[in-house]
Amino acid sequence: MRIELRRKIIEVCDRKIAQKGPEVGLSFYAFFANRNDDPERLMEAAEWWIRTHRLDHFEKAVKIRAMVAAMDSPRD
Numbered sequence: 001m002r003i004e005l006r007r008k009i010i011e012v013c014d015r016k017i018a019q020k021g022p023e024v025g026l027s028f029y030a031f032f033a034n035r036n037d038d039p040e041r042l043m044e045a046a047e048w049w050i051r052t053h054r055l056d057h058f059e060k061a062v063k064i065r066a067m068v069a070a071m072d073s074p075r076d
Contacts, residue, residue: 001048002041005031006071010068012031013026013061013064013065022062023060024060025060026058027059028048031045
């Protein structure tokens with residue numbers, strides 16, 4: 001997943017958690033405007049969410065944030 005999308009996901013998760021608490025859920029649509037102005041990035045997020053990780057439509061923002069943050073962590 002592109003770094004720009006990872007940053008956007010973490011930003012949105014942080015904002016939603018701050019606004020509504022750690023139990024807040026979201027879908028991958030939360031990372032996009034109401035109009036489809038970036039279909040490639042939308043499909044990249046959908047691929048990661050649905051095909052790669054087989055996540056439910058709504059997931060806890062803290063879970064998604066942790067998964068995306070782990071992608072940036074160095075691996076041994």
